[in-house]
Amino acid sequence: MSVEKKMAQEPCCSKLKMFLAAMCFVYFAKAFQGGYMKSSITQIERRFDIPSSLIGFIDGSFEIGNLLVIAFVSYFGAKLHRPRLIGAGCLIMAMGSFITAAPHFFQGLYKYETTVSHFSASNGTESILPCLTNGSLAQDEIPTVEIQAECEKAASSSLWLYVFLGNMLRGVGETPVMPLGLSYLDDFSREENTALYMALIQTVGIMGPMFGFMLGSFCAKLYVDIGAVDLDTISINHKDSRWVGAWWLGFLLTGGVMLLAGIPFWFLPKSLPKQGETESEKKFNEGEQDCFIPDNNKHSNAPDKPAPVTMAALAKDFLPSLKKLFSNQIYLLLVCTAFVQVNGFIGMITFKPKFMEQIYGQSASKAIFFIGIMNLPAVALGIVTGGFIMKKFKLNVLGATKICIGTSLLAFFTMLIQYFLQCDNTQVPGLTLSYQGVPQVSYQQNTLISPCNMGCSCSLKHWDPICASNGLTYASPCLAGCQSSTGDGKNMVFHNCTCVGDSPFPYANMSAVLGQCPRKSDCDYMFKVYMAVTVIGAFLSACGATPGYIILLRSINPELKSLALGIYTLIVRTLGGIPPPVYFGAFIDRTCLKWGTKQCGGRGACRIYDSGAFRNAFLGLIYGLYSLSYILWGVVYIRLSHREKKLALKNQLKAPEQDGNGVSAGNGNASSAIVKCGENADQETTI
Structure with a gap:
């Protein structure tokens, strides 16, 4: 029967296509969750006043959840009802999202650090002097008993553990989706359609992070306690490094989407007929797989039904299967290559919004929005392109490897270009330049003191930036030497700032307004070039995604x-997903110039970084990891080339023997079964 006739007999809404549609939706839903989690990293870090290394550990809890169950789910799940296991995983992921959002409902109102409350005016007239000569403001250095007690009761001191637990539950629930879903699809679809189906699933899936980042951008603009406080009394906006968006809101929405995504899997069967296969072909192919040779004796003693498989038998066969899997050297090389590349990718995507915020002066919400609206669609287009190339040219494993290496190298060149797309540091006297205007980076807080503010008894711990008329950002009104202020809330203006008058930069007057000064105009142009380069790099890198799965x-x-898929996911997500956010965050923390202060006086989240050191640490780690992965890709290509040559030589030697074996036409089915089983045995030996 021709392929066209088989396709005609296949219903338009077959169960395989229903499974494909359900897989597309669940890939979207889990990517929607994951994308939103990545986009909320900065907001969670600020809300709980924790360093980047700790937020990296929280982000890695997703992979910890995978680590706990993936080996067992991948092995035992393959023998059980795979669709229902995926449905159960969706339910667990939804629960994880709801638990992640729970701390918001137990925390008090968010209180950002500020000194403005000491001298805000209630009626818009001139108020108390910001620069206090009597030293009363220095009391901020030592928390009062009331503040200390309030700090000890603050939910943010420990409730980040719920975020950790919820993210880990998401990892547990996500475990069965990839190995069981893709193997189920590969088992019951035509071989030539597998690459296209996987590309379709990944393409729909990549829309999830796009919507996740867009939702993250929207929530980042909403104040964390929206509906509970009067926003007119808030003296900061979403561009401020102390701003915390409504991070919890998105987790409630993503959890609801995941609940819906899991429903179809409860109604799908355990197994399906092979795509385009008739009943007689299905029965014969089952005979082939068992190496069954037809016999003239029809009264065979073979049982009509196979013996039921018990969990004990599956457990007994687990270690031999694991040993056989790890004896495959090509598989081991692919795993090592993948986890090195994933190290670089996870570290990059986790802190990319912060990189854009600190290097190019973008707000957190704007950085998240650009990633979602520009980079992720390029990734989706790249995945489709990779799957189309595989199907169009019918590439073998060696051809797929060439695509992976070529596109990855081109993407690496675009990352090298990013190093030269830099902006100057934010100009903050005492941190990135002296009060005399000389560029110098200082990690010491005592450099914030200058003769122009020495008599003000200013607190050095607080970050309460103002933008002066000379274009410089001062760490606080007091450190700028401001003598008075008018207005309140976001409209507060500071006057007679002595440090502005002493600076060598031109100024219209000695006043300042709340917030950091915007970057120079050339930085906006540099950011546009940076985004164009990253979009091209994202497209090129994604072109190798589908060929990579086919190689595996x-x-x-x-x-x-x-x-194999389960162990692959286990190793890649354990070694490639858990450590990178931690050590990337630790390296980034070393470049912090000004740490925030908690209510009890402890160190909070970082407010401003040395952009040059940040860029060196962030991009340097990425370059090193990707360079190592290309060395491993070279070894993989060499081993695959040797394997292909051996297979070609073996097929040439087998061809004359099969043509002259004198098998009668009546035993054609039997001989076909023998040849098929022989080929399977040869493949297993080669692998």
């Missing part, structure tokens, strides 16, 4: 497919 699937024994 075609390099393992079909019987071990689910286990």
